[in-house]
Amino acid sequence: MDVAIRTRALTRSFGPVRALDHVDLEVAAGSIFGFLGPNGAGKTTTIRILLGLLEPTGGSAEVLGFDAARDAARIREAAGALLEHAGIYERLSAEQNLEFFGRIYGLPARERKARAHELLDSFGLAAARRRRAGTLSRGMRQKLAIARAMLHRPRLLFLDEPTAGLDPAAGASLRDDLLALARQERVTVFLTTHNLDEAERLCDRVAVIHRGVVRATGSPAELRERAGRPRVRIRAAGLDDALARLVADHPDVAAATRVEPTVLELELRDGARPAPIVALLVQRGAEIDEVRRLTPSLEAAYLGLVEAAR
């Protein structure tokens, strides 16, 4: 696996406050990595260190093969970033904002213009390209900031809460555009968010950070798996309280709840399978309509991890 970002025991303190505490991360090249955590968890601090905007107090970070403390300039050359604030120059037009960053990255004039138009089109900003950026809506400014970050075709994109503060429609639109472009341009994305739906839709892998400590890492599915015991919902005719109690007493069942007259929800013990319970119900005369495994949400996983850390 090609690794785009690798941190080892990365630590940063602000006086007595430890913002990052021995953070170990690995982000595969070409993947979309979600860094989840509540406000103040250490997400922005991590991005700042990875871009060389903040010096770590301990540990190391390697980004695209460059040491973040020694070769940060090389990292900034190969990466694009949308940070905590969109960082849009409000007195310049949308097009001039892109022009400025195109010049910074040394794109020739013709390519600069073509690329700017391509990205403004992709993000639905073509009609607003001559408008002063200060007059654009928040969603448009966020899109412009992502276009700016992608302008020079970076190998790695840092996005710090890209949909924060946007209404659901603008957030969804931005997410769709971002996903399409990231896949199309095969860029590695390091995304921080506390929007779990966003992480679930976009990310190949996620890490949960809380109070500077990484609590869990894995794919969204893996984190969900870790959220709790497997749950099963059984819909059947002929269920009654006696049958529900019988199922609850089964050694494979940790808890059983009759949520509707014909629906039982079971929490299975680790490693248990639903088949023996279904067989028991059939044996006792129940007519099974549906057996469905319930997937814990990433939100449940996240809240569980954060709660456990408190």
Add this chain to the structure above:
Amino acid sequence: MSFAGDVRTVIWKEWRELADHVAGSRVGIIGMVVLGLYFGVIAPYANGPRIVASALAIFQYPLLAAMLSVQPIVDSFAGERERHTLETLLASRLADRAILLGKLLAVLVATTGATYIVYALALLTTRLAHADQPSATPPEWVLLGVGLGVLLVPAVFAALGVFISLRAATVRQAAQTFGLAIVGLALLPVILGQLALQLGSPLVLRVSRLTPVQLVLLGAAALALLAATFLAAAFRRFRRGRLNLD
């Protein structure tokens, strides 16, 4: 991209923002026109050649350039920090020195250039309105003094302003600190001069024997040294990993 190219890129952005800021404000445009008309036409027309051809010119026009530079220079970093664009700029590939020099030169070239134009206009006005007076043409030492002063006084202001703006949380804070620093800086030669006179320093005697051209060059050297000192301090202060980004 070369270092010079990076500096040009920063200047490009600064000038576009500055132009938009001035053009977007009626007060800004009127203010610029009034200043240009006053120092370029009205003052030389009303007061005669002494405005452009005496020692007064060596103080007046460099101070005009310096005054023009104050607002954009205190805004250079503190403004970016206040408008939340500093972090994005620092996250780009631009080198620290290119950002700092670009911002400084953008202000310096604009204010110095504008002041040279105003002085040229003042010379023209004097020529046309007071052609009969023999002193309408400035002596060499005045031309040299205005030429160097218009470059070096705003250079001192710009280097000091950038140094202060780098750490200031807001433009307002930067402007206040800058104002205090300038007062201190202006008082320094007065205090030193008084001390030298009181102590009867031989330096006073030596300075009094200098020709006007030598005096101008001495002053220019002192200003250049001051600007270089502030610039070096600003370079030293500008470390990405240690700047306050919020």
